[in-house]
Amino acid sequence: MTGLSVEQEEVVKADLQSLAVLACAGSGKTRTAVHRLLAVRRRLERPRGRVALLSFSNVAIDTFRKDYAALCQAQAISALGRVDIDTIDAFITANILRPHAYRVMQAPRAAFLVSGSEPFLKGFTLPPPSKGAPPISVKDIHVKVVERRFVFYLDHFGHQQDLDRATAKALVERLGKVGAYTHELGRYWCCRALVHEERLREAFAHRYPQILVDEAQDIGSAQQAVLTALSKAGSVVTLIGDPNQGIYEYAGADGAYLKGHSATPYPLSTNYRSIPAITAVAKALSGSTGGEDRAARPTPCGAYAVACDPDRYDLVIAQFRQAVEACGLDPAKSAVLCRASKLANTLAGDTSSVGAGAVRLLAAAATARDGAGDVHRAFKLVCEALEQSLLEDPPKGLAAHLCDPARHSDLRPVRRVVWKFARSAVEGLPAASLQANTEWITRLRVVVADMLAQIELLSGLKPAANLSMRLAAKSLPAAPVSTLKPAAAMALRVETVHGAKGESLDAVLYIVTKAHLDAMLAGVGTEDGRIGYVAVTRPRDLLWVAVPQKILPTYRAALNAVGLGPLPTT
Numbered sequence: 146m147t148g149l150s151v152e153q154e155e156v157v158k159a160d161l162q163s164l165a166v167l168a169c170a171g172s173g174k175t176r177t178a179v180h181r182l183l184a185v186r187r188r189l190e191r192p193r194g195r196v197a198l199l200s201f202s203n204v205a206i207d208t209f210r211k212d213y214a215a216l217c218q219a220q221a222i223s224a225l226g227r228v229d230i231d232t233i234d235a236f237i238t239a240n241i242l243r244p245h246a247y248r249v250m251q252a253p254r255a256a257f258l259v260s261g262s263e264p265f266l267k268g269f270t271l272p273p274p275s276k277g278a279p280p281i282s283v284k285d286i287h288v289k290v291v292e293r294r295f296v297f298y299l300d301h302f303g304h305q306q307d308l309d310r311a312t313a314k315a316l317v318e319r320l321g322k323v324g325a326y327t328h329e330l331g332r333y334w335c336c337r338a339l340v341h342e343e344r345l346r347e348a349f350a351h352r353y354p355q356i357l358v359d360e361a362q363d364i365g366s367a368q369q370a371v372l373t374a375l376s377k378a379g380s381v382v383t384l385i386g387d388p389n390q391g392i393y394e395y396a397g398a399d400g401a402y403l404k405g406h407s408a409t410p411y412p413l414s415t416n417y418r419s420i421p422a423i424t425a426v427a428k429a430l431s432g433s434t435g436g437e438d439r440a441a442r443p444t445p446c447g448a449y450a451v452a453c454d455p456d457r458y459d460l461v462i463a464q465f466r467q468a469v470e471a472c473g474l475d476p477a478k479s480a481v482l483c484r485a486s487k488l489a490n491t492l493a494g495d496t497s498s499v500g501a502g503a504v505r506l507l508a509a510a511a512t513a514r515d516g517a518g519d520v521h522r523a524f525k526l527v528c529e530a531l532e533q534s535l536l537e538d539p540p541k542g543l544a545a546h547l548c549d550p551a552r553h554s555d556l557r558p559v560r561r562v563v564w565k566f567a568r569s570a571v572e573g574l575p576a577a578s579l580q581a582n583t584e585w586i587t588r589l590r591v592v593v594a595d596m597l598a599q600i601e602l603l604s605g606l607k608p609a610a611n612l613s614m615r616l617a618a619k620s621l622p623a624a625p626v627s628t629l630k631p632a633a634a635m636a637l638r639v640e641t642v643h644g645a646k647g648e649s650l651d652a653v654l655y656i657v658t659k660a661h662l663d664a665m666l667a668g669v670g671t672e673d674g675r676i677g678y679v680a681v682t683r684p685r686d687l688l689w690v691a692v693p694q695k696i697l698p699t700y701r702a703a704l705n706a707v708g709l710g711p712l713p714t715t
């Protein structure tokens with residue numbers, strides 16, 4: 146890690162007061178946060194006080210830990226103690242929920258996390274919302290804070306339905322008396338513990354006089370309540386983030402908390418990631434006027450809007466891949482981005498014409514691992530197969546929870562089993578080189594049954610009843626699994642925008658529908674617009690926005706206006 150810019154240095158050297166660091170995309174938040182952490186730690190007055198640097202994903206936490214260790218080494222100091230780098234949920238769970246919340250829960254012992262599949266939870270339900278519907282399980286209850294009041298709600302794939310407050314609260318509290326909490330309800334109990342116990346607030350603020358939060362635009366409403374309570378008790382809370390990248394609105398995170406933070410604002414306004422052609426698009430969409438650091442690069446690097454056929458995305462992906470190579474960029478550090486995970490799966494080649502259900506997903510996983518060397522994607526596909534087909538009545542969102550270790554630490558043992566399965570062609574998911582309808586499927590049945598038995602042992606989640614039907618050879622051809630995918634699509638990583646957040650990539654192909662394009666061009670005032678902004682700010686040197694060919698002529702002028710011109714003619 147090298148030097149700091151003037152703006153970054155101002156953040157690092159600022160007094161030990163609460164700061165709101167409002168940063169644009171690619172402005173070096175990581176570097177700034179790590180230097181600030183060290184500076185704060187050195188200047189800490191309370192001899193026993195600690196500094197916390199909190200973020201949201203395990204990837205971010207790993208980066209911070211490594212960079213902090215490297216910085217200490219570079220400055221020839223042995224890593225200073227009394228620093229905690231963790232995810233915000235892990236931090237409040239370890240420091241508030243586990244040791245203290247049992248009192249406000251009126252539980253006989255320390256609070257414990259339930260995954261949702263525990264048999265005793267069957268006794269914790271609300272009456273069915275309508276005739277014939279199943280009762281509402283406590284495991285499906287979400288919580289948010291609206292106008293300083295807790296609201297309990299259900300989430301149906303992004304659609305929120307508020308529950309009757311009194312009955313939902315009574316159910317949550319009945320579960321609390323046992324000492325149990327779900328991941329969602331953990332934040333509720335943290336807030337309650339802090340609000341009710343002044344001594345806890347004071348002790349906590351004494352232990353953590355300084356708290357820095359990275360990606361602060363993602364702080365959800367319940368986490369906001371926790372941070373507000375801590376800051377009232379005396380912890381100095383510094384927020385670092387980009388309000389234009391708030392893309393977790395469903396959790397009450399839309400960047401407003403960061404923008405409205407009553408702390409001294411410090412800007413980070415220079416984009417160090419992208420060439421000027423790309424930063425120009427980011428600035429046009431966000432209305433910001435920040436600076437840039439990178440020099441321009443000759444075409445075909447740059448930012449362009451290109452036509453695509455929504456029935457043949459493989460063609461535009463193949464064309465893009467050629468452009469990546471023509472620019473001298475690394476395809477392994479490039480990606481195709483889109484909004485919906487369903488489209489991402491289709492683009493990655495697991496088309497419905499190959500096999501069905503779990504078999505289709507697992508075939509795609511084998512090819513992702515053995516063809517593209519993408520074990521991470523193989524893991525994700527296995528998680529989807531588990532949720533969609535292989536388990537009996539899995540908790541809603543299980544695949545997403547398995548893929549999000551930072552937020553769902555309770556699933557760690559299951560995640561380990563799934564990783565082992567996805568990674569190893571010897572003990573787990575059979576090799577994509579095997580013939581699909583004979584050797585591969587036969588071996589698959591054995592190893593899947595083994596994985597499911599392990600999962601049941603660890604979590605109580607049961608295998609689906611008709612597993613052999615779900616793993617039928619039906620519609621698998623007499624050819625190696627690896628030949629089942631369109632080669633052009635598999636040659637590049639395909640990812641959702643949410644999945645690529647926080648990353649720097651060499652080149653990005655962002656595939657949009659008309660609705661996504663409208664939202665992107667309208668700017669960062671809506672979450673859909675911000676998702677577009679996150680996508681276009683990932684690449685360093687090459688950005689293509691792929692627009693359905695039918696509508697491209699109508700949008701050409703608007704696209705030109707934000708810096709997304711047509712491809713240069715050769």
Ligand SMILES: Nc1ncnc2c1ncn2[C@@H]1O[C@H](COP(=O)(O)OP(=O)(O)OP(=O)(O)O)[C@@H](O)[C@H]1O
Nearest residue numbers: 148149150170171172173174175176417418647648
């Ligand atoms: N002062 C600097 N001089 C040169 N390069 C820098 C400087 N600060 C950061 N960078 C580089 O800028 C790039 C972007 O940094 P980083 O990933 O931390 O951005 P970010 O602010 O987190 O962006 P985003 O929010 O868009 O993910 C990195 O490659 C980093 O090394």
